[in-house]
Amino acid sequence: MSWHYPHKLPLEEQLLISRYFRKSGFIENEKITSFPAFIREAANCKFICIRPEVREKPEAAFEQEMLGKLSGTYQPDLNVIKAELFGPLRESSCQHCLFDPERHNQINGNYNLKNLNKKLDEVLIRREKRKVLDQLPNLQQTDIPVGLSPLQTDYHAAYTKGLAQILRKNSLHLMTSSA
Amino acid sequence: MLLLTNMRMLCDSNFLIDDETNESPKLEELKYILLEKPDVQNTDRKIIFF
Numbered sequence: 001m002s003w004h005y006p007h008k009l010p011l012e013e014q015l016l017i018s019r020y021f022r023k024s025g026f027i028e029n030e031k032i033t034s035f036p037a038f039i040r041e042a043a044n045c046k047f048i049c050i051r052p053e054v055r056e057k058p059e060a061a062f063e064q065e066m067l068g069k070l071s072g073t074y075q076p077d078l079n080v081i082k083a084e085l086f087g088p089l090r091e092s093s094c095q096h097c098l099f100d101p102e103r104h105n106q107i108n109g110n111y112n113l114k115n116l117n118k119k120l121d122e123v124l125i126r127r128e129k130r131k132v133l134d135q136l137p138n139l140q141q142t143d144i145p146v147g148l149s150p151l152q153t154d155y156h157a158a159y160t161k162g163l164a165q166i167l168r169k170n171s172l173h174l175m176t177s178s179a
Numbered sequence: 180m181l182l183l184t185n186m187r188m189l190c191d192s193n194f195l196i197d198d199e200t201n202e203s204p205k206l207e208e209l210k211y212i213l214l215e216k217p218d219v220q221n222t223d224r225k226i227i228f229f
Contacts, residue, residue, distance in 0.1 A: 160186070
């Protein structure tokens, strides 16, 4: 990250730059994780312009650093996974799947699903709509009109133009073929 | 059909058409709705998107 301005900066902006860059004209890559704070502070500074690609770099470095810290300290709780719930795959499959007598591993149907649901009850929230419908609040629909951005409008107009050309061509073709 | 599909997609975000740009007023509005109204950051409510 580097900065350059050939003229004298207003005092406030000069102080901000020297707080982050010291007397240097750049920040080393290893220290750019503190740069988002500079971007926030510089938001109202008239003379400090930050290119979009420069904004992304420290944010990515910050995320990377946070992930690194988390992966060093975070221990996922694997106790919630009950590996013994179903037992060996083939054995549990045979309790619920109807295998094809001729084709290996082809499943034609299932049975004993009540038993399967009972087993899954403790680990899976699975409720049928008809059973919980009276517990649900009434459906509310709210329409919120949101306008397109200028770029979206341009794209939309271009597609509309293309669509209109196709429709015109098709209708002309229909008219000439019916005449 | 392709043009109509593209038109529908770009109303969500032009990133779906052109991955070098990403403008989505809908997502901005959604962010506002989620952060301001149900205040998702400070509640344990769950939200399902379709």
